[in-house]
Amino acid sequence: MNILRADHLGMCFGVRDAIQLARERARQGPLTVLGDLVHNETVLRDLRARGIQIVQQPAEAATRQVMITAHGASEKAIAQARALGLEVTEATCPLVRLAHRAVLKLVRQGYHPVIIGKRDHVEVRGLTGDLETFDVILTEADVAALGERPRFGVIAQTTQPIERVRHLAALIRQRFPQSEVRLVDTVCQPTKQRQHAAVELAQRADVVIVIGGAHSNNTRELVNTCAQHCPRVHHVQTAEDLLPEWLYGARTVGITAGTSTPDEVIDAVERQLAEMAAALSLPQPAARQF
Numbered sequence: 001m002n003i004l005r006a007d008h009l010g011m012c013f014g015v016r017d018a019i020q021l022a023r024e025r026a027r028q029g030p031l032t033v034l035g036d037l038v039h040n041e042t043v044l045r046d047l048r049a050r051g052i053q054i055v056q057q058p059a060e061a062a063t064r065q066v067m068i069t070a071h072g073a074s075e076k077a078i079a080q081a082r083a084l085g086l087e088v089t090e091a092t093c094p095l096v097r098l099a100h101r102a103v104l105k106l107v108r109q110g111y112h113p114v115i116i117g118k119r120d121h122v123e124v125r126g127l128t129g130d131l132e133t134f135d136v137i138l139t140e141a142d143v144a145a146l147g148e149r150p151r152f153g154v155i156a157q158t159t160q161p162i163e164r165v166r167h168l169a170a171l172i173r174q175r176f177p178q179s180e181v182r183l184v185d186t187v188c189q190p191t192k193q194r195q196h197a198a199v200e201l202a203q204r205a206d207v208v209i210v211i212g213g214a215h216s217n218n219t220r221e222l223v224n225t226c227a228q229h230c231p232r233v234h235h236v237q238t239a240e241d242l243l244p245e246w247l248y249g250a251r252t253v254g255i256t257a258g259t260s261t262p263d264e265v266i267d268a269v270e271r272q273l274a275e276m277a278a279a280l281s282l283p284q285p286a287a288r289q290f
Contacts, residue, residue, distance in 0.1 A: 001247065001251060001252070001253060001280070001281070002251065002252045002253070003252075003253050003254075003255065003270060003273050003274060003277070004201060004204065004205060004252060004254045005201075005255050005256075005266075005270070006194070006197040006198055006200070006201040006254065006255065006256040006257075007193075007197040007200070007201075008190070008193035008196070008197040009194060009197065009211075009255070009256045009257040009261075009266065010211075010257045010259070010261050010263060010266050011259060011260060011261060011262060011263065012093075012188070012190035012191075012259040013190070014070055014093030014094065014095060014096070014188075014190075014259075015038050015070055015093070015259055015260045017070075017091070017093075018037055018038065018069070018070035018091035018092075018093065019037065019043060021067070021089070021091050022037055022047060022052060022067055022091060023047075023050060025065060025067060025089055026047075026050050026051060028065075029063075029065055030051070030053075030062075030063040030064075030065060031051075031053070031063055031065050031066070031067060032052070032053040032054070032055055032061040032062060032063045032065070032066045032067070033047065033052060033053070033054045033055075033066070033067045034055065034056070034057070034058060034061070034066050034067065034068060034069065034073070034081065035054070035055075035056055035069045035071070035122055036054065036122075036215070037054070037067070037069045037070060037091065038069070038070055038213075038216075039212075039213040039215045039216040039217070039219075039258075039260055040212065040213040040216060040258075040260040040261060041213055041214070041237060042213075042237070042238065042261075042262055042265055043260060043262060058077075058080060058081040058084050058086055059084065061081075061084075061086060064085070064086060064087055065086075065087050065089065066081060066086045066087070066088055066089070067088070067089045067090070067091050068089070068090045068091060068092055069091060069122065070091050070092060070093045070096070071092070071093070071096060071121075071122040071123040071126060072090075072093065072096040072097065072100060072122075072123060072126040072127075073090075073092070073122075073125075073126045074125070074126050074127075074128070074129025074130045075130050076129050077126070077129055078090070093158070095158055095188040095189075095190075096126070096158055096188075098186060099123075099155055099156075099157075099158055100126070100127060102184045102186050103115065103127055103131070103153070103155050103184075103186075104130070106153030106155070106182065106184065107131065109153070110151055111151045111152060111153025111180075111182060112133065112134075112135070112149040112151060112152055112153065113128075113133075113134045113135070113153050113155070114134070114135045114136075114137060114146070114152050114153065114154045114155075114172065115127055115134060115135070115136045115137070115154075115155055115156065115157065116136075116137055116154065116155070116156040116157065116160055116164070116165050116168055116169075117136060117138065117156060117157025118136075118138060118157065118217060119136045119138070121157060121217055123157050123158065123159075124136060127155070127157070137168060138168075140168070140171060142168075143168055143171045143172055143175060144175070146172065146175070146176075148176055148179065149176070149179060150179055150180065151179060151180045151181075151182070152172055152176070152179055152180070152181045152182070153182050153184070154168075154169050154172065154181060154182065154183045154184070155183075155184050155186045156185070156186050156187050157186075157217070158186055158187060158188040158191060159187075159188070159191050159217050159221060159259070160187055160191075161187075161191075161221055161224075161225065162185070162187045162191075162192055162195070165183070165185070165187055166183070169181060169183040190259055191221075191259065194256065194258075194259065195221070195222070195225055197256065198210075198222050198225050198226050198256045199225060199226075199228075199229055201226070201254040201256055202225070202226040202227075202228075202229035202230040202233070202254060203229045204252060204254065205230055205250075205252045205253060205254030206230070206232060206249070206251055206252050206253065207230070207232040207233075207234070207246055207247060207250045207252075207253045207254070208230045208232070208233045208234070208253075208254040208255075208256065209236060209242070209246075209253065209254070209255050209256075209269060209273065210222050210223045210226060210233065210234070210235045210236070210256055210257065210258070211235075211236055211237070211238075211255065211256070211257035211258070211261050211265060211266055211269050212235070212237070212257055212260065212261045213237060213260060213261070214235075214237055216260055216261075218259050218260075219235065219257070219258030219260075219261070220235070222256055222257075222258060223235045226254075226256070230254070232246070232250070234246050236269065237265075238265055238268065238269070239265075239268040239269045239272035242269065242272050242273065242276065244276045244279070244280065247273070247277060247280060253273055253277070255269060255270060255273070
């Protein structure tokens with residue numbers, strides 16, 4: 001059995017930088033992260049083990065030093081935290097910052113902002129938190145529900161598949177032919193690389209294992225992408241989630257991972273797969289005769 005890794009997988013630079021910054025701040029004194037720094041339980045357990053507290057609301061913070069997650073936050077939310085006397089450090093991914101600047105620029109230019117993404121996702125809440133009016137869409141039905149505007153400014157949550165973004169933007173143009181529709185591509189390069197590599201991997205593999213947090217949007221998108229090209233796709237958080245029956249009859253197993261998945265977790269999954277593959281290749285004992 002061959003085990004293949006996608007050409008691009010695992011942690012992106014934004015996540016690595018956020019984790020490193022949190023560890024540095026924690027060495028200097030007590031630290032609270034406002035929300036999940038990244039959507040990966042392995043990483044969050046490590047942070048808690050280092051004494052870093054994780055809460056969802058600024059009012060819950062038990063330390064003066066707090067940190068905004070890699071997903072970013074609105075200026076309004078940051079101001080509210082500072083109003084409570086908290087000292088705020090931002091671990092926002094630089095590419096998420098670009099998305100923030102892009103949507104605000106579109107608003108200043110007179111476009112009605114449309115964000116392609118998950119309405120309840122922390123990144124999308126950050127992107128929309130400083131806007132007076134906006135729409136969040138993710139499906140064709142959402143496009144059908146849009147009201148007419150003379151000018152639409154479209155951006156995306158940074159972890160959305162670029163094909164979906166282009167498709168929905170095209171549907172807006174089709175539905176409102178008299179409106180100006182401007183799309184600013186804010187899907188991050190690491191997401192594009194991992195999506196493209198996942199397609200190539202899934203086309204070559206009999207089974208694909210996608211590694212990432214249960215609440216990671218970009219990991220779920222990798223699962224969906226792989227499932228379009230391979231009928232046997234499984235999402236795991238750690239090597240402990242692997243089941244040997246997933247490998248039955250497979251000659252090639254592919255591995256990919258979301259942008260918040262640590263290298264050591266990917267390595268552990270690959271080792272476990274190799275051990276399972278070796279066990280499956282052993283001769284089975286002959287049936288006993290009675």
